[in-house]
Amino acid sequence: MSIYLFASITPKPEHVADIEAELRHMVAQTRKEAGNRRYDLLRRADGAAGFYIYETYVDEAAVQAHRESAHYVAFRAKIGAWLAEPVDVKTLTGVDIAA
Numbered sequence: 001m002s003i004y005l006f007a008s009i010t011p012k013p014e015h016v017a018d019i020e021a022e023l024r025h026m027v028a029q030t031r032k033e034a035g036n037r038r039y040d041l042l043r044r045a046d047g048a049a050g051f052y053i054y055e056t057y058v059d060e061a062a063v064q065a066h067r068e069s070a071h072y073v074a075f076r077a078k079i080g081a082w083l084a085e086p087v088d089v090k091t092l093t094g095v096d097i098a099a
Contacts, residue, residue: 002037003063004092005055015082016049022075023051029071030055035062049084063091 011019023041030039038056057063066072076087 001059002094002097003057003060004094005053005057005063006090006092007053007055008088009051009053009079010084011049011051011079011082012084013049018082019051019079022079023053026053026071026075029069030066033062033066033069035059035065 009019009023020043027039027041030036035058036055037058038054040054042052042054044050044052055066057066079087
């Protein structure tokens with residue numbers, strides 16, 4: 001059963017570009033992970049400083065492998081002081097998912 005994650009990232013205004021650059025790197029690296037099915041970066045349409053990541057993994061082991069990956073660990077270590085609030089990650093299960 002697939003695992004879905006929805007992460008909200010709110011940078012400090014002076015670090016929006018820094019966070020976006022790091023997130024783009026995360027997208028490129030995470031999409032290469034064997035257990036990743038989807039990793040989409042979105043931003044707020046109203047122009048407010050906020051990013052969202054929609055993620056899908058084949059199973060919980062793939063989520064754990066992602067969280068233990070070098071690029072994820074480096075990302076989390078790097079962005080701490082750039083955040084206006086803690087990263088909010090919600091774990092979801094599918095109800096009606098398009099093929």
